[in-house]
Amino acid sequence: MIYLLFCLCLFLTYCAEIDVNTFSNYIEVSQEHVHIEWLLDLDQQYINATSQQIFRVNSNKLEKIDLDIYQLDIIVVYLPSSGNILKHNVINQGDQSLLQGDILQIKLDRVYTRGEYIKLNIRYNLDSKGARALGFLRKEQTYSKQVPYLFSQCEDNNCRSMIPLQDTPSVKIYFTASVLVKDARINVFMTGNKLQAMKFKLLNNYDNLQALTLYQFELDIKIPAYLIGIIAGEVVEKSTGNQTYVIAEPHFIDDYAQELSDLPIYMNEMQKYIGPYIWGDYKIVILPASFPFGGMEHPLLTFASPTIIVGDKSGVSTAIHEIAHSWVGNTVTGRNWANFWINEGFCVFLERKILSRLNGLDSVKLDAINGNSSAYTSMQTFGLDNSFSSMHPNTKNRNPDEATSRVPYEKGYQLLTYLETLIKEDPFQSFLRDYIQHFKFQSIDEDQLYQFLLNWVRTNKGDDAQKIITDIQTIWKDWVYKPGLSPIQIDVQTPLFTNANNLAKAWIDGQGQVPEQADDFLQYKPNQKSVFLQYLIDNSELVQKTVLATMDQKYVLTFYKDQKIAYKWYRLVLLVEYKEALEGVHDFVSKVGVSSYLKVLYDLLGYHYNEEAYAWFDENKTFYHPVVVQAIEKILQKYPKKIILE
Structure with a gap:
């Protein structure tokens, strides 16, 4: 029995x-x-x-x-x-x-x-x-x-x-x-x-x-x-010290290795926070531009897009993110694609924990703000009531690639940040270490995580345990399963955010005149520049073409080297229909293969510049990864090709 x-x-x-x-x-x-x-x-x-x-x-x-x-x-x-x-x-x-x-x-x-x-x-x-x-x-x-x-x-x-x-x-x-x-x-x-x-x-x-x-x-x-x-081609590897290596085409290897020379520091900081690295060597491959993601965390062979190579080490947070996967995702794995956030939410939390120690908390708050913005853009695309806008997407009879977005990354990060405020910082670090040790080499789902969390709090938080458990039980289901914004908004305000928004607003209000504080932008770090551009994207209906013309002349944003910034600029260009920068958009979609960028840009191109969308896609099909080709084809189905009459 x-x-x-x-x-x-x-x-x-x-x-x-x-x-x-x-x-x-x-x-x-x-x-x-x-x-x-x-x-x-x-x-x-x-x-x-x-x-x-x-x-x-x-x-x-x-x-x-x-x-x-x-x-x-x-x-x-x-x-x-x-x-x-x-x-x-x-x-x-x-x-x-x-x-x-x-x-x-x-x-x-x-x-x-x-x-x-x-x-x-x-x-x-x-x-x-x-x-x-x-x-x-x-x-x-x-x-x-x-x-x-x-x-x-x-x-x-x-x-x-x-x-x-x-x-x-x-x-x-x-x-x-x-x-x-x-x-x-x-x-x-x-x-x-x-x-x-x-x-x-x-x-x-x-x-x-x-x-x-x-x-x-x-x-x-x-x-x-x-x-x-797997990668196969004319590639070489170069040591960056302490069992870390960079792999790339020979022409790029020295520059890439220099850009990633702090890999041993990132690895050391991650181990100090979360525990020993168990996989052996750590190798990161900087792939050709058609690689469809920012990074991919294969054990002993991380893949990364060349978009992370900016020249000033400002783009290497992706490397820290992929290092974090060695613990969350690779060692403890989400059981299915509805549990993707168990990989990515934890990973973003670890990434930002290390970045806060290296770059300061205000910089990490800007990263979280930018992440929230990207996640909300995805939610609006999916629909705020669509399960893809939740941390637990329903992918039955769907390719789970379709649900890929920043939503599980950012909502997962927000949940873990909230839990840290309940449990407190040092005990939460102990929880994370115990969690990884307990589920080491397993594939789990959120219910197993949830039960382990409650038991850990019950065992380790003494007199505070019951209140913490009640708070967790109150929010858990809504946070994980409910589409749309998280039930509790995490405070990530910083003067850096306010300053960037004020400058963007001054540009809008100036209607093409250069604001008094315009030179502030030149001192911004990339994540603050991203906040600035996001404000303009969110208020694009107020942005005049003359504003973009003057701004481009002042900051030279078309053909900008940092492709994360260039991507946001080109989103704004397409929303405002600033035709003078279209050649920059053309150049971008012909040289950058990152799926998340291309899907958004082709969606905008299909609506605003239909002829160019189809022409540029046909031109670059063989450059894009097959997964990206399928995604863009599906996007363009929303915008039937217009017949041009001679």
Whole structure:
């Protein structure tokens, strides 16, 4: 009877926590280890692949394994122990195939029972047309224009387009890889420790010797599939000290390493606050401009956009954010994409905690203000009553990429900041350390976090515990599940914010005349400049074109080097329809591949400059990452292409 009750509780837990964005039967059978063997042909943008996978059976009667795939060419599935071929079938999911892929269903050779392990091999092919996780760059798109380049972006659920697997954060796997490349100039890095690189020659079909290089990688800590990453191209690495490294194209490596020379300081400060770093080396790759995100936190191989390289180290908060993921996201992981905030909200909190120690609290308050503004812009786009405007988006029958925004980052940060005010700063630091230790290497949801939080307060806060628990219980559900603004607004006011807003208002009121305090802008840090521009964006209906003309002459904002500032300037330009700066917008969307920037700008272009939107998108399709192309195509559907009559 007790056993039956245990099984019932387990069943109910799984039902409550099921990932709606995977087609795999990960509850009945879970992946333990994934090994890939890839032969890369970057010239043809093609990969010949085999994946060996080990599964643990969790049910009493298992006859099949369902895996997630997206436009993979599956050749054969077989048992490596016997060589026996297993029947497989690709089950098309109809409209879902455009969003989340299909099911690779594998019929097993017999019935397996709980506790058994299954090892099988899958041979398959993939190319640039189907693998939306992979960005293939022609050699002409690199700096040297001599060697093609490959990079991946698996988050959210895009890993299924390069490996057949259980593509869900609920499952963590050991990962190993062997990658062969034909061009000796191509260097390969992947998630994990590089074991060796061997050069050898094979006899090809024409009796000629083909030179190949083999790269091997191993990660001995389990990770979810979305953290698998690869780059391959003409890249080199350079040490920045204390087991930290920068990787980039050779032309940029010295400048990038100098910009990121404080990596050891960031790592040291993070460890002092949250505890030991467990992953080994820390390497950050500055990718080509078509990389679609600001950063991506693969263990031992962080990816970052070149937009963080400004020249004065003011853009490297992204590096600190990605370092924080080594604890929150990579070590403790949100169970599914509705729990994305468990990764990102905690990460923003840690990022700003370290930045406050390095740059001061007022600067961090400006970061929070800018973050809130970006989150609210997303909420307005989604709709203030849409679940995507909550920390717990409903992504059933949707690609979770569609829900990506600053909302879980900022509302999660605000919740943790509020909890810190209740628990107090030093005890809250202890809570965070205990939380990471308790859930180390696990995938969890907000209910597990919630119960742990209440128990921790009950155990550690003495006479204050009950009041704190009551305060938490009062706000928790609304904060996590309710769309729109947080139920309690965190005070982030600072004179830096007021000063920037006053200057922006003076520009509006001057109607094209230069305000007396205009030179203040030249002394602003980037986050204060961002506040200034956001005020103008929020009040764009009051901004005259002459204001932008004079402002551009004074500050030279068109073609501005800091691309975060340039992005906000171009938003303002499009809202006000200041045509004189359109060439700057054109240049920006042709050189910057960051998804969040492009989606907003193409939305504005589609409405205000329809012809340019379609022309510039067609011009830059091959530059953008496949995920970005899909997102922009969906945005432009709102603005049908206008027919220009001669």
